[in-house]
Amino acid sequence: MxxxxxxxxxxxxxxxxxxxxxxxxxxxxxxxxxxxxxxxxxxxxxxSHGESRTIRATYPEDYYSDMVIESSRLWEEAESEIGYQVYIKTPQFDMGPKNNKSLQCVIENCKSSSLPCSVLDNKQVSEQFNGSFELPENWVGLLTQLGGVLKPxxxxxxxxxxxxxxxxxxxxxxxxxxxxxxxxxxxxxxxxxxxxxxxxxxxxxxxxxxxxxxxxxxxxxxxPIQPLHTTICYWRIKKGHEEEFLVDNGFPTFASYSQPYIYGTPSCEFPGLIKIAVHGGYQCDPDNRTWASTEIEDSVYSWIEGIFSGRVDSTKPVFTQSCMYSMTPxxxxxxxxxxxxxxxxxxxxxxxxxxxxxxxxxxxxxxxxxxxxxxxxxxxxxxxxxxxxxxNPKGNVKEFEDQVQSYELLPV
The missing domain is CATH 3.50.50.60 (FAD/NAD(P)-binding domain)
Structure with missing residues (x-):
């Protein structure tokens, strides 16, 4: 040729x-x-688009934590080369039922590594965040300092x-x-x-x-890589509470190890709004997407109302954005x-x-x-x-319950 x-x-x-x-x-x-x-x-x-992604080193799989620690350093090196900021530092807060195996693995990984962390009961969480987070009695929280918001x-x-x-x-x-x-x-x-x-x-x-x-x-x-259409949701913070959820005031990025798996970022990109989304989505062909929003489960509304103690309007998102996952089994x-x-x-x-x-x-x-x-x-x-x-068609065997579902592959 x-x-x-x-x-x-x-x-x-x-x-x-x-x-x-x-x-x-x-x-x-x-x-x-x-x-x-x-x-x-x-x-x-x-x-690889949008207003925000989280960075955290809290993983049930220990092989990711070291990768994030190195990546955090490389983000800072690139920022110093270019001369502007894309990585806004803030703590990471993980939460979930005490008996959740994934969260237990996260806590053990933090303790066995050099990642400083604090394990908090529901009362300590309320005190730490001045009531902005209110956990159920049988839940625990994990607070680490390596966290933040990335501008994609x-x-x-x-x-x-x-x-x-x-x-x-x-x-x-x-x-x-x-x-x-x-x-x-x-x-x-x-x-x-x-x-x-x-x-x-x-x-x-x-x-x-x-x-x-x-x-x-x-x-x-x-x-075995399945494209998923996922929906990012932004919710309105109620009047008088906007300052509490600001990234500039140290409000953390967060993840909830329950069903569904919920994650989010502080109020950062849109004044008065906070990003709260569910990890997952529906199967799609990237060249023939319907662009329909992912249906929000009732448990998400109740999670927002309870965890944020009524300080975030849980009736409906203010607006949504579309993104895609490329999911392995x-x-x-x-x-x-x-x-x-x-x-x-x-x-x-x-x-x-x-x-x-x-x-x-x-x-x-x-x-x-x-x-x-x-x-x-x-x-x-x-x-x-x-x-x-x-x-093994399912890939790596893990000791904890998976936070993701299994998906059949679409025809290629």
Whole structure:
């Protein structure tokens, strides 16, 4: 196959948070990189847009905590390079029934690591937050200082700008339709729907909800990654209580280990409103979404009314926003070489299951390591192997009840 266009060390497909971080890290290490995006840069059709994401190190799985700690440092390094803020620090507050196995694992992980934490009963929680949180009698709270709000669209733009400053080439409206091996020269060819072609020694694929479709098309492999449409809800804080919920006043990001699993951020992006959402959604085809809002369960309304002691209007959200998850059966990431005829020339990263954004910087670092060195230090990638689903369709076996449901895959 003859090719006379520009050649690159690495082609990164997908310019969400993971691809943008990978392009930044690769460029930082002297690689000649092109970052391709199928839509406009900073679009709102995937999983890396919006006003806020949380960052926390409180996980039932201990392998994520260290990743978040490293990622927190990398967020700060990138901020210092660009000169503006995308990471607003505030504590993280987890809560749930005393006997919830996931929450128990979170607490044990904090105690066994270097992550300072305070375990509070319901009375101590009320005192700590001046009544803004009121837990049921059989619940406990966990307060940690490594938490905060990330600004997603601004953050993606930051990493793209830093990659550009370090020599990366950025191309949007480049829908990739094929990846082929170059058996004569080595490396890969990447073709797009508008007739463009790129040649690279290596390729990184980070296309979120479109991962299953493209990988099946180019390799025949059916990845167990299910796109979900999820809805973000903003609720009005009642008059006279707005100051209590401000991020600037130290109100925490939070997560509730009950059914359903609820999470949220302080009042930050919209004055007088607080983000409270449910982890999950309904199956969708990313190219044919209905855009219908996720139905809100009755338990969410009662949770808001009770936990926030009537200080947040629980009758209905003020407005909602759409996003997508890329869900694996076990809720863990997929970070691995594609293998087969592509060997180690193509690296895939997907299935971030609604909790990966905070770890974008460390995932970018890992992807750069895999491309440049063939291995990555500091992160145990055995949990993220693609092959784990061949050994067990449900993936990694966990000792606690899953906070996510199992989803059948849509036809590719």
């Amino acid at each position: 003859e090719y006379s266009g520009e050649q690159f060390d690495v082609i990164v497909i997908g310019a969400g948070i993971m691809g943008s971080c990978a392009a930044y890290q690769l460029s930082k290490h002297g690689q000649k990189v092109v970052l391709l995006e199928q839509f406009d840069f900073l679009h709102q059709l995937g999983s 669209t601004k953050a993606v733009s930051m990493f793209q700008t830093l990659a550009l400053q370090k020599g990366a080439t950025l191309r949007d409206n480049m829908e990739v339709i094929d990846i082929k091996m170059d058996y004569e020269m080595g490396g890969v060819y990447v073709s797009t729907s508008n007739g463009s072609m790129f040649r690279g020694k290596k390729c990184v694929v980070t296309i979120g909800a479109w991962m299953q479709k493209l990988v099946k098309m180019v390799s025949g492999k059916a990845l 076990d809720g863990d990431f997929v970070i691995d070489f594609l293998g087969g005829e592509f060997g180690k020339d193509v690296v895939i990263a997907g299935g971030f299951s609604g909790h990966g954004f905070k770890m974008g910087p460390v995932v970018g670092r890992v992807l750069a390591d895999l491309v440049i060195n063939g291995e990555a230090q500091g992160v145990d990638l055995s949990y993220f192997r693609l092959g784990r689903f061949e050994e």
